[in-house]
Amino acid sequence: DSGVTQTPKHLITATGQRVTLRCSPRSGDLSVYWYQQSLDQGLQFLIQYYNGEERAKGNILERFSAQQFPDLHSELNLSSLELGDSALYFCASTRTGEGNTIYFGEGSWLTVV
Amino acid sequence: GQQVMQIPQYQHVQEGEDFTTYCNSSTTLSNIQWYKQRPGGHPVFLIQLVKSGEVKKQKRLTFQFGEAKKNSSLHITATQTTDVGTYFCAGKENTGFQKLVFGTGTRLLVSP
Numbered sequence: 001d002s003g004v005t006q007t008p009k010h011l012i013t014a015t016g017q018r019v020t021l022r023c024s025p026r027s028g029d030l031s032v033y034w035y036q037q038s039l040d041q042g043l044q045f046l047i048q049y050y051n052g053e054e055r056a057k058g059n060i061l062e063r064f065s066a067q068q069f070p071d072l073h074s075e076l077n078l079s080s081l082e083l084g085d086s087a088l089y090f091c092a093s094t095r096t097g098e099g100n101t102i103y104f105g106e107g108s109w110l111t112v113v
Numbered sequence: 114g115q116q117v118m119q120i121p122q123y124q125h126v127q128e129g130e131d132f133t134t135y136c137n138s139s140t141t142l143s144n145i146q147w148y149k150q151r152p153g154g155h156p157v158f159l160i161q162l163v164k165s166g167e168v169k170k171q172k173r174l175t176f177q178f179g180e181a182k183k184n185s186s187l188h189i190t191a192t193q194t195t196d197v198g199t200y201f202c203a204g205k206e207n208t209g210f211q212k213l214v215f216g217t218g219t220r221l222l223v224s225p
Contacts (some may be wrong), residue, residue, distance in 0.1 A: 002155070002157075033213070035215075042201070042215060042216070042217045043156065043201065043218070045213075045214065045215065090156070092156075101146065101158045101161060102158070102203075102213060103158070104155040104156045104157070105155065106154075107155055
């Protein structure tokens with residue numbers, strides 16, 4: 001158990017819909033990362049937050065947005081969903097974000113039908 | 114932007130054979146990390162290398178960081194079926210507050 005909690009574990013939704021994925025980082029970790037992993041693909045970095053502020057942005061679509069709340073949990077919002085958005089979405093956390101080891105949650109499986 | 118490539122993309126070995134995956138970055142890295150993702154699981158941290166030319170061992174696993182800090186390798190001696198999974202390197206650029214960029218991954222299959 002990495003200490004990073006993600007909900008929901010599985011989600012099936014229709015095209016055009018909007019979903020929110022939630023992440024609670026490890027206790028004491030200030031930085032949260034979101035990654036997307038499509039079937040048999042690598043880890044695509046989406047976005048990073050540090051203590052409530054956006055620190056780095058990757059290949060995140062405009063239809064996607066994220067935020068980190070004062071209690072440090074984070075949410076990833078995916079809207080106008082398309083079939084190609086079906087993937088495993090990982091949240092990860094680290095103490096400060098400065099090249100430290102990052103700890104991954106078990107991921108949220110999103111299937112868009 | 115920074116790119117991290119790994120080769121091979123996939124390798125299938127017989128149990129007992131050795132295995133090596135190579136990681137190459139387009140930019141100089143401040144450190145390199147290695148993660149293992151078992152099938153159906155999430156990436157799990159294995160090790161971090163920081164110094165140029167650094168070599169670290171974990172039982173049958175040997176990790177190296179290149180002299181120029183742009184490449185790294187993971188070598189597994191005498192593979193076991195428990196080594197099955199995808200191995201990712203992840204590098205952080207040597208400038209500023211940068212995201213950790215994951216390599217493309219090498220998927221290892223070990224047959225008994």
